[in-house]
Amino acid sequence: xxxxxxxxxxxxxxxxxxxxxxxxxxxxxxxxxxxxxxxxxxxxxxxxxxxxxxxxxxxxxxxxxxxxxxxxxxxxxxxxxxxxxxxxxxxxxxxxxxxxxxxxxxxxxxxxxxxxxxxxxxxxxxxxxxxxxxxxxxxxxxxxxxxxxxxxxxxxxxxxxxxxxxxxxxxxxxxxxxxxxxxxxxxxxxxxxxxxxxxxxx
Amino acid sequence: xxxxxxxxxxxxxxxxxxxxxxxxxxxxxxxxxxxxxxxxxxxxxxxxxxxxxxxxxxxxxxxxxxxxxxxxxxxx
Numbered sequence: 001x002x003x004x005x006x007x008x009x010x011x012x013x014x015x016x017x018x019x020x021x022x023x024x025x026x027x028x029x030x031x032x033x034x035x036x037x038x039x040x041x042x043x044x045x046x047x048x049x050x051x052x053x054x055x056x057x058x059x060x061x062x063x064x065x066x067x068x069x070x071x072x073x074x075x076x077x078x079x080x081x082x083x084x085x086x087x088x089x090x091x092x093x094x095x096x097x098x099x100x101x102x103x104x105x106x107x108x109x110x111x112x113x114x115x116x117x118x119x120x121x122x123x124x125x126x127x128x129x130x131x132x133x134x135x136x137x138x139x140x141x142x143x144x145x146x147x148x149x150x151x152x153x154x155x156x157x158x159x160x161x162x163x164x165x166x167x168x169x170x171x172x173x174x175x176x177x178x179x180x181x182x183x184x185x186x187x188x189x190x191x192x193x194x195x196x197x198x199x200x201x202x
Numbered sequence: 203x204x205x206x207x208x209x210x211x212x213x214x215x216x217x218x219x220x221x222x223x224x225x226x227x228x229x230x231x232x233x234x235x236x237x238x239x240x241x242x243x244x245x246x247x248x249x250x251x252x253x254x255x256x257x258x259x260x261x262x263x264x265x266x267x268x269x270x271x272x273x274x275x276x277x278x
Contacts, residue, residue, distance in 0.1 A: 110207075120244070155253035176215055190249075
């Protein structure tokens with residue numbers, strides 16, 4: 001708590017903005033590191049680093065981009081240093097993630113009629129909507145933990161396959177299966193709750 | 203011919219590695235005839251853009267007006 005107050009008074013002086021930012025960073029870091037203390041450290045370091053040079057930023061959007069860039073680097077460092085610590089974790093959770101996607105495909109592996117991906121129109125309009133990002137975050141939250149972790153390592157931190165496999169202690173084919181499942185789930189969640197919400201698929 | 207499940211696997215893996223020539227041909231052949239998988243392929247590209255934007259610090263909080271109370275995770 002003390003350090004938060006320090007940061008607040010240090011430069012930006014808007015507790016609401018900082019609290020929102022901090023909350024978003026914590027969510028991001030915690031999911032990645034699955035350790036609240038490590039996440040707290042990474043977020044704190046990134047915030048302090050960024051706020052030191054805060055007056056160089058024209059606006060909040062630029063500051064936020066910068067803070068997240070620093071945070072991503074800190075998380076990547078921790079992940080690269082950590083090796084195979086989560087092997088046990090992964091085995092324990094394999095039941096949770098072991099479910100197949102028979103609900104999406106029929107016995108021959110073709111889309112069931114009501115699960116067939118629909119056209120999304122212009123999906124890139126969505127990035128301008130606060131409501132969309134809330135749906136996105138909630139879809140991420142609903143992924144099984146290990147799937148969310150590898151998805152975020154790949155797509156947020158932009159680690160390559162060998163780096164992720166080493167950090168998590170899984171094989172390439174494990175990783176491919178987990179990413180495939182995460183993407184199937186996320187896609188479906190976004191379609192049901194945003195892109196096709198209120199429409200019936202044909 | 204590949205089924206839709208296999209095609210979605212290839213689409214997913216194409217985000218991590220370059221597909222072989224045969225895989226690419228199989229994918230093309232299937233998506234010519236299958237709207238669902240064609241859409242799925244586009245959605246994978248969109249998903250990557252969304253994720254990268256999110257990691258740049260996009261997200262609900264950024265788009266809210268200052269001091270807004272609509273962040274439901276905030277305690278009263």
